[in-house]
Amino acid sequence: MNSRNKKTAEVSDGPVSMADLAKELGVSMTTVSRALSDHYSIGPATKQKVLKLAKKLNYQPNQMAAALRKGKSKLIGVIVPYIEGRFFPSVVHGIETAARKAGFSVIICQSNEDVAHERKNIETLLNAQVAGILVSLSRNTRDFKHFEKVQKRGVPLVFFDRILEGDNVNAVVLNDREGAYQTTRHLLEQGCRRVAHFAGLQHLNIYKNRRQGYLDALRSFDLPLDEELIIYSDMTLEQGVAGMKQLLALPNPPDGVFAAGDSSILGALQLLKSRGIRVPQDIALAGFSNEGFTAITEPMLTSVDQRCEEMGQATVRLFMELVEAKGTPFYQRQVVLQPQLFIRESSLHSGKR
């Protein structure tokens, strides 16, 4: 016998189970289960009866039990390097919104830019029986090993933004190359002839591609590549300051800078202002990410928007496709979002150069 006495019409709180409904109605649990899950073989009358009582008693399915039984929960695991700045919070926002619409909840994990954390996160999420894992790689992730376990278990895996290229994976990315190309071309079209580039870690797809786009644009203008105009760093604000100093110290300084990140271009702007160098007249600037502050600085900073929300939504959508394509063994898809260039004062001038 059960420890708590079975409720009849009695108002008792605590979760109502399918067994409770079955007992109350004098039917089997199977019937209740079928009614609730909209199964095909069930009489419309019984179904209504069950649903009505379920509503009346405020029945709430125990997700854990269902998950245990099915080996899959209604949880989606998300791994991001961190939750700060504009990009990741916005993507997570998009993911959460889209996931909830599809009936999933979202578990958040941070890798703290560390592959060891990332590995642990994977374990955690698999133990939680998540229905899928969405991940943007930590900066020091360089191989795919810890993700193989996920695939072996048949858990849908979607990468976004920071991915390992070359591998056949499902991913949602921004067309970083195109964004960088457009931005650099824009600077050239404004009259710049020596455009420098603040580049990020080149093993990350996003920074590699942004550099490529920069190079593409130079080539399209038949301009030579000058390696001393490319400064590699983590692109913090401080490194932007330092990079700009370095560029100004060149015998032939640039007349424009395209940075693969906004913080560094902000640093550059601050340095230039402190030295009385005019932006954009003397040196034009453009960044990447469309951070909130780009519309606040003076002059306002030209930058590339990464479609954070859309990326989150697209990632969930791709996950859903994987869930539905269950049968298809090697469903593979890459979604590429188009960046949007926001042209602001820092790169606009009246074409005197």
Added chain:
Amino acid sequence: MNSRNKKTAEVSDGPVSMADLAKELGVSMTTVSRALSDHYSIGPATKQKVLKLAKKLNYQPNQMAAALRKGKSKLIGVIVPYIEGRFFPSVVHGIETAARKAGFSVIICQSNEDVAHERKNIETLLNAQVAGILVSLSRNTRDFKHFEKVQKRGVPLVFFDRILEGDNVNAVVLNDREGAYQTTRHLLEQGCRRVAHFAGLQHLNIYKNRRQGYLDALRSFDLPLDEELIIYSDMTLEQGVAGMKQLLALPNPPDGVFAAGDSSILGALQLLKSRGIRVPQDIALAGFSNEGFTAITEPMLTSVDQRCEEMGQATVRLFMELVEAKGTPFYQRQVVLQPQLFIRESSLHSGKR
């Protein structure tokens, strides 16, 4: 018989269960369970044996099963109005970090500033058998009803930042009143004598308390309260612009503004600059939240830091206390964090006024 054949020394992927370990070692599941959960009644020898094999076979406990059995998972539910700007992402960052350290994962929910969503979030989290719920209220939450179910179920509930006052709840808040008091006093000490206030929705504790702090400071300087100097709004940037216009149109405009939010003070700054009014010489400004952009504007904006990270950590810590105080029926605690005023150019002047 099982569908998949029991592994012996065979290398087979797929999760290893306690039963697998038991079979392999020729002991009972109970023993394995005890060894793994560090139970007291188990021989050190057997324990080691079990742990060793567990490590070797990379045993991973199925959290769902444990959760189902115990009625509680290792998941913490977090409900925030949205995941954007500086505050909520940072708090979530702090929560996630602290929670993971304690062995919990975090499920994120957004209420989208809507109490109906908030109700749904509660249901979702309860169905997921979360071990606790941490919540910062939506702006239109005005009663406590939907949280009673949580308490009835004995699920620890901690509010942070935006709370319902008066009720006996567990909460972590910033001392908003003190922060506002310090900031306003600072403006007064700088020589301001007519300080205006951009106030937020007064049914929210945070904005009510910030207004109180403002009033406290005026009183401490024996200054009269002039209601036309208090502008109520949602404190967006646009409303900051509009509010500033309204203040300038007064027969006797203010010489300082303290805003309960940074966006609105930014709006004010932009308007003042566009009209050639000097900040801080003509009008001094100070905001609240210490948003990233406050250190970027010209002049840089004085603002109050809300200790986002600490708030997240403190909230998790309070949750953990509740878990441990399981026995104590009416454990109640409020944690109050001290704000930190960052004084920047927008409020500093050489004391000529």
Added chain:
DNA sequence: TTGTATGCGTTATCAA
């Protein structure tokens, strides 16, 4: 169309 019985992987109760 409905019901019976079993198992998902743990933990807890009781007995040995």
Added chain:
DNA sequence: TTGATAACGCATACAA
């Protein structure tokens, strides 16, 4: 110190 066994709540194969 150990083990056998029964739940937790749900979903499904199979029988009726």
